[in-house]
Amino acid sequence: MVGKISKVLVANRGEIAVRVLQGAARLGYDTVAVYSDADASARHVRVADEAVRIGPPPVGESYLDIDAIIGAAKATGADAIHPGYGFLAENADFARAVEKAGLVFVGPSPEAIDLMGNKRAAKARMEDAGVPCIPGYRSAEGSEEDAATLAAKAEEIGLPVMIKAAAGGGGRGMRLVENAKDLEEGIKSARSEAKTAFGNDEIILEKAVTGARHVEIQVMADSHGNVIHLGERDCSIQRRHQKIVEESPCPVADEALRAAMGDAAVKAAAAINYRGAGTVEFLLDADHNFYFLEMNTRLQVEHPVTELVTGVDLVEWQLRVANGERLTLTQDDITLTGSAIEVRLCAESPADNFLPQTGPILAWRVPAGEGVRVDHGVVSGGEVSPYYDSMQAKVIAHGPDRETARRRLLQALDECIFFGMPSNRDFLRVTVAHEAFASGEFDTGFVPTYYPDPAAALPTADSRHHCLAAALFFHGDAEALRRDAYIDQELVAWQSANPTPTPVVLRVGQAGDKIRLLVHAEGGNRYRVQLEEGDDRAEHMLEVVPDGEYGLRFACDGQGGQARCVREGDTLWLDAYGATTSYADVTLAAAETRGEAGGSGQITANSDGKIIEVRVKEGEAVEKGQTILVLEAMKMEFQVASDVDGTVESVNVAAGDQVAGRQLLVAITPAEEE
The missing domain is CATH 2.40.50.100 (RNA polymerase II/Efflux pump adaptor protein, barrel-sandwich hybrid domain)
Incomplete structure (x- = not known):
């Protein structure tokens, strides 16, 4: 029956909740958000028409609480639930509970989720459907083989092998093992992480396909037997087996390869009577042979690049299909125009093996420009908590060709401000600027090949950066005295005897080294700053002029530049000379413990x-x-x-x-x- 939906509840948070809520509103639906205590002031709560608290921050007591979510839908009169991605998006029990409650689940059937949610069962079905699969080992359903037995099976397949969680994806519960001595530990570690992430520690083993690209096909199907694909996305640039850069089309795909992979993806969807938006993921080797990896029975993080090159709104069609409508699009209607590239902005420290970061968001500015789109759930003054994924936003650029899209993305990243904790923004900038990425000739080994030590790849703050930070601390204090104590800026640090510089001690980074500087006020906005580094000294003449919110124009030794900064108490975040660094003024602080x-x-x-x-x-x-x-x-x-x-x-x-x-x-x- 068409016309079942009038109000949509989104059972998720962050940027995807915002994306779906806005998409539903454009179709004229009323919208409902759910939130944990940690998200009471989150952006998705503000975007929705209504919002319902569902519990404390731990996901098991809020975003994974099926009864609480269905209860929120019933209480608000919502007749449809969209799961977003992550959390309960690929949970067949949730889909069944939604349908049992008389509500519309915006996604595939519980049976399709069950089948494709287990890699062992999915591979078997795909082999039956004639979809090429990677050689590997899947234990019999329900069997519980010990690590030693599985390690022996891995050696039979031949190293290197990939150990994968059978019940999920996203890089969790996945380990690449190249040496036999590491097999049992790799299996144990993968199982533990899989149990934590998916509540299921079943794993499968696959032959590792080296030098491959990760290419996926977007499919859309209705409940009337119509299935189409919307081209491919290349998701080869990853860290810890999690994607950080995605694009459409794939730089090495031609029409013949696109058609072959698309046909295989449509077969995969048809084989399980799929409904809604889904993604069939493949590994593409150097000879353009492709192998089925998995099918994600949900909207993907990287769906915006497909929307930009096809002009098709995937969320709109998810809702239309869930409402019983037939696809009005045919395969012949799908054409790819130009190129789109997306990066995932994460609160993490690339210099520390991409360790997730938490803390207050001191400043956030969304970049703009032709062809630029930003999906986010970020609010200045909000907080990144330890309970959820580290991804905060997606920055996407579209252009008539790949190089234009790439340059637009670089400009957008330059303009993007995310201060308050380390992020991967600078790493994304150097990645997108890398000549191997620009050429399109790369594979899933891009990060370990070009950035075996990510910290060494990042632009670092030099003496100009340090001296500028010291000048900004001094300038800010002088401005505060002028504003609050009515002391003229020219009189700050003035002495009747020979001028004496002001000593400043800064800690670089959140737990980094301390540096000592001397700041000489030269009048107005001009400062001469000396940096003492052991026996070495550096000196720079600086002039600083604030330029709007977070903006700064400066001259260093007569050479002009622009920077972005924000100060909160004794902490300063500074983006200058291509490097983003935090400084803490510890001049009066006790020695660190x-x-x-x-x-x-x-x-x-x-x-x-x-x-x-x-x-x-x-x-x-x-x-x-x-x-x-x-x-x-x-x-x-x-x-x-x-x-x-x-x-x-x-x-x-x-x-x-x-x-x-x-x-x-x-x-x-x-x-x-x-």
Whole structure:
């Protein structure tokens, strides 16, 4: 029956909730958001017509609480639920519960979700449908083989192998193993992460296809048997098996390859009587052979690039199909115009192996420009919590050709402001600017090949950057005195005797080195700043002129430039000379504690998170680099290692504990040097 929907509840948060809520509103539907206590002031709550609290921050008590979400729909009169992606989007039990409650689930049938949600069953069905699959091993349904048995199977397949969670994707529960000695640990680790992320620790093994590209096909199907594809997306640039750059079309795809992959994707969807938007993912090897990876039975994070090159609104068609409508689009109607590239802006530290970051959002500015689109759920003054995914926004650029789209994206990233914690914005800039990306000749090994040490690839703050920061601290204090104490700026730091510089001590980064500087006020907005670095000195003449919100024009040694900055108390975030760095004014602060120094044996949490496993006990001897505990942050697991050889002095946490960033976890007494 067509016309079943009048009000749509979105069972998600962040940028995808905003995207779906806005899409539903454009079709004339009333909208409902749900939120946890951590998201009470979030953007998706503000966008919706109505919003319902569903519980405290942990996902199991809010966004994964099926009864609470259906209860919110009933209470507000919503007759349809859109799951977004993540959380319950590919949970067949949720889809069944929605339908049992007499509501419309905006997505495929529970049976299709069940089938494609388990990689073991999905591969079997795809093989039956004639879709090419990667050689591998899938245990029999319901069997529980131990790690040693699975390791033996992996060696039969031939190393390297990929270990994958059978019940999910997104890089979680996935490990590449190249050496036999690492198999059992890789299986154990993958299972643990899969259990945490999906509630199911079943895994499969696949032959690793090296030098491949990750290419996926967008499909759309209605409930009347019509299925079409909307071209491909290249998602090869990844970190920790999670995509960070996506584009359409694939730089190496021609019409023949597009047609072959599209035909396979349509067969895959038809084989399971699929309904709605879905994505069939393939690995494409150097010879353009492609192999089925998985099918995502939901809207993908990267769907905007497909929308921009096809002109098709995928959320609109999800809702139309859910409302019983037939597809009015045929395969012949789908053409790709130009090129679109998307990057995922994440609160994470590329310099620290992309560790997720949390904290207050001090400044956020959405870039604009021709062909630029930004999907986000960010609010200045909001906060990134440890409970959810690190992705905060997607910056997308479209152009008549790939190079135009790439340059527009670089300009948009230059204009994007996200201050308050480390982010991957600078890493995205250097990635999109890289000649290998510009050429289109890359594969899934792009990041480890070109950035084996991401920290070394990032632009770093130099003496000009440091001196500019010191000048800005001094300038800000002078402005505050002028404003609050009515002291003329020319009189700040004035002395009747020979002028004396003002000493400033800054800490670079959230836990970095301290630097000492001397600031000489030269009158007006001009400063001469000396940087002392051991026996080396640097001196720069600076003039600073604030230019609108977050903007700054400056001259350094007579050369003009532009920067972006925000100050909050004794902390300054500065984006200049291609590098984004935070500075803390610690001139009057006490010396930092022993626990903050590297190589001290004081093992602290680098992020808010949850302790999954503790592998040492008091009195135990440990070696530098040995894993001593496992920390889960933003749904990813991290091995925390000792930074010294020594003996465990104290263990201050246990499995299951929630910890805060920089909290002392384990104390190790360093071994005495012989």
